[in-house]
Amino acid sequence: MAINAVLFDFSGTLFRLEQDASWLADVRGADGAVLDLEAQTELMRRMTAPVGQVVELDEEHQYAWHHRDRDPDLHRKVYLEVLRRSGVPQRSQAEALYHRLITPGEWTPYPDTEAALKAVAGSGRKVGVLSNIAFDIRPAFTQRGWDAYVSDFTLSFEVGAVKPEPEIFRAAVERLGVAAAETLMVGDSEEADGGARALGCEFALVDPWPTSERPDALLAALRAHGLL
Incomplete structure (x- = not known):
């Protein structure tokens, strides 16, 4: 046919979703050091991977992960947790990165x-x-x-x-x-x-x-x- x-x-x-140099320039890990290029690349991969769980999650966030693309609130909840578990401990920095993810003009x-x-x-x-x-x-x-x-x-x-x-x-x-x-x-x-x-x-x-x-x-x- x-x-x-x-x-x-x-x-x-x-x-x-491709970051410019300013996106992650000031993002610091748990040790206070700026993320290196390899860590930045992995962080972007985890934010946009279409399938496959990218970090280990507790039961509450596991549910949010499985239903993230059905519910904007669950999406926000689990991706902030993914960022935290991926080396972005500061909530304000995780919020800023998440905002980039959900802003169509950034793509x-x-x-x-x-x-x-x-x-x-x-x-x-x-x-x-x-x-x-x-x-x-x-x-x-x-x-x-x-x-x-x-x-x-x-x-x-x-x-x-x-x-x-x-x-x-x-x-x-x-x-x-x-x-x-x-x-x-x-x-x-x-x-x-x-x-x-x-x-x-x-x-x-x-x-x-x-x-x-x-x-x-x-x-x-x-x-x-x-x-x-």
């Missing part, structure tokens, strides 16, 4: 994000953004005028389901008005985004590399499925 719609994941697929688009969205929409196909997320990412698109290419945003905290649960993929394709078999899901997680296959969608995997190292993976994925 022909592909008539494309669903894109957000984090690690269309956008990536960096991949070099080919605009071209990919525009190409799919321009071909007459539907474009959807499907994300496990606990905050509204629409401003990342509207501030660039890219919302004009997106027919629908299916966000886990709004629909009460998370990838790879079939309910969230079903909601996304129904909102686009297409069949799963005519939909391509593009994402950076085989486990989460690849769950679309269970519903009958096609799937394309991209690597969540830094934006400077991944210039055209979205366009390559579209091309591989005959959409360019």
Whole structure:
């Protein structure tokens, strides 16, 4: 069946959270020392990893972790704990970093994000953004005028389901008005985004590399499925 719609994941697929030098310059660990580059890189990974628990948690925070993308309050609670357990003991610094995480304007688009969205929409196909997320990412698109290419945003905290649960993929394709078999899901997680296959969608995997190292993976994925 022909592909008539494309669903894109957000984090690690269309956008990536990448700090500038000021973000972590003054963040100090429990020993009072400024975090080195390796520690900074690991901290950012823990803030944006799509799947897999990144630190050990007590029962209370374990529950919050499992439900973080369904509830903004639980998301905030567990990520502040993740930051604390990852070497950011000062609450004020953890709060500042968390604010960066949930501010759409702080996220960096991949070099080919605009071209990919525009190409799919321009071909007459539907474009959807499907994300496990606990905050509204629409401003990342509207501030660039890219919302004009997106027919629908299916966000886990709004629909009460998370990838790879079939309910969230079903909601996304129904909102686009297409069949799963005519939909391509593009994402950076085989486990989460690849769950679309269970519903009958096609799937394309991209690597969540830094934006400077991944210039055209979205366009390559579209091309591989005959959409360019």
